[in-house]
Amino acid sequence: MSTHDPGPAEGAVELRGIVKRFPGIVANDNVDFSVARGEVHALLGENGAGKTTLMSILSGAYRPDAGTVSVGGRTMSFRSPKQAIEAGIGMVHQHFRLVQPLSVAENVLLGAPSTFRLAGNATEDRVAELAEAYGIRVNPSAKIWQLSVGEQQRVEILKALFREASVLILDEPTAVLTPQEATHLFSIMRRIASEDRAVIFISHKLDEVMAVADRVTVLRAGRGVATLTIGESDKANLARLMVGREVMFRVARSDHDAGAPRLTVKGLIATGDLGLPALRDVTLEVRAGEILGVAGVAGNGQRELTEVIAGLRPAISGTVAIGGRDLSASTPAERISAGLGYVPEDRLGTGLIPSLGCIDNVMLKRTDEFARGFFINKQAAEAATSELVDRFDVKTSSLHSPVSLMSGGNIQKLLLARELSAGPGALVVAQPTAGLDVGATEAIRRLLLEQRDAGVAVLLVSEDLDELLSLCDRIAVMYEGKVMGVVGAAGADREQIGLMMAGTASDPA
Ligand SMILES: Nc1ncnc2c1ncn2[C@@H]1O[C@H](COP(=O)(O)OP(=O)(O)O)[C@@H](O)[C@H]1O
Ligand SMILES: [Mg+2]
The missing domain is CATH 3.40.50.300 (P-loop containing nucleotide triphosphate hydrolases)
Structure with missing residues (x-):
């Protein structure tokens, strides 16, 4: 990839200094991210690191609070996903947006600019041709509701290819696939990249990133922490970059015999x-x-x-x-x-119950233990909850504030x-x-x-x-x-x- 001149047309996508804030959080904090044509580029990070947000900016769903987006060397200011699609950016979301009663071919055509419209069977033929070219296994005349989740994902990919996307973004695509389907998807991704297009693969799975990507950019808590080639990466250093400390991959598990x-x-x-x-x-x-x-x-x-x-x-x-x-x-x-x-x-x-605090939530299942007639012994309940919260290392500012305010791990x-x-x-x-x-x-x-x-x-x-x-x-x-x-x-x-x-x-x- 690096053997030829990376002229300006070479860069498929260039994001510079992207900032995106949501109430109470900076989801993207001055992130730089660039992808070349011909590569599969992984965007790696833990849940909440800001991956989807960054790609939603590239695909026109969000507008950045600061920073620039350029595609094929031209600065863009997308006001809608439609404009991004016209510039060749296709995104396959975690939740598909297909119309269930329609066929594969009809879905692929849906919303495509009128220049892509074809008469009746011609669409199915064109979709079959595309599918064939990329090794995507799906029947163009099948209805969406008849398809497995993995097949529906292939339809989303076909949709993007049909619109001649030069940059394809896949947001955590393997979450809904069997290991074999994932392997098949990786070969499709490689095929697309080999056509001088760019594939951006969002993931938090290190094995998959190592298996399919050419380069990887790691996001942590909204910041871009590194961009590496896969050759200079291994699971341990990627995990460290992603989490900010050493990570053990296996929890120690003792050998013992199960009972009755x-x-x-x-x-x-x-x-x-x-x-x-x-x-x-x-x-x-x-x-x-x-x-x-x-x-x-x-x-x-x-x-x-x-x-x-x-x-x-x-x-x-x-x-x-x-x-x-x-x-x-x-x-x-x-x-x-x-x-x-x-x-x-x-x-x-x-x-x-999200609106209740820790004590009330713990008591939900232990009412009998702390009941005094019709009342709950509040002091005993609070003491018991406090002991549990300590023992299980639950971090919360108050035992009384709604549990919905706690992080997922603490919940x-x-x-x-x-x-x-x-x-x-x-x-x-x-x-x-x-x-x-x-x-x-x-x-x-x-x-x-x-x-x-x-x-x-x-x-x-x-x-x-x-x-x-x-x-x-x-x-x-x-x-x-x-x-x-x-x-x-x-x-x-x-x-x-x-x-x-x-x-x-x-x-x-
Ligand atoms: N529409 C939104 N409104 C408010 N907060 C959001 C929104 N989208 C994402 N966030 C927050 O921004 C942070 C980054 O989210 P996201 O980009 O979805 O992360 P990732 O895709 O890496 O898991 C998270 O803390 C998330 O809760
Ligand atoms: Mg996400």
């Missing part, structure tokens, strides 16, 4: 929010002193499984039992009394603290580290391992396969409401788990 089955679900059948089948005959067994992971692409029944176990969603048939006691007909409160702890995915929805610690303070025999945890910074992630993972070592049966649902591989004893893989198989986590084959996540059975026979 503690949490068992048998033959669970249940529907999802739209009344469609979500669980199709799920049977699992979590033993005392083990972490059983549940892997799968989002939306394959994992959430419904945790809700049925917690008693928040009715099962059509099947049983849930703790320590051999059938709880299928029990209320959520009865399940808690029977020793079930539950840390849901939406921490401030089902988990905690999660409080939620876990409350669930663990009841001394559960079984713990169901969903996406415990999603959106948390590296420090909080480490702390939460340690807590889960401590529970396992103390003999609790832990069911851990996570979309982060690396998290499952490093914490779990065994991993169950879900696909379309079914358990495709359960594998031992020690020496587990990522490739095999990936195939199971895509619906291929574990048993090759």
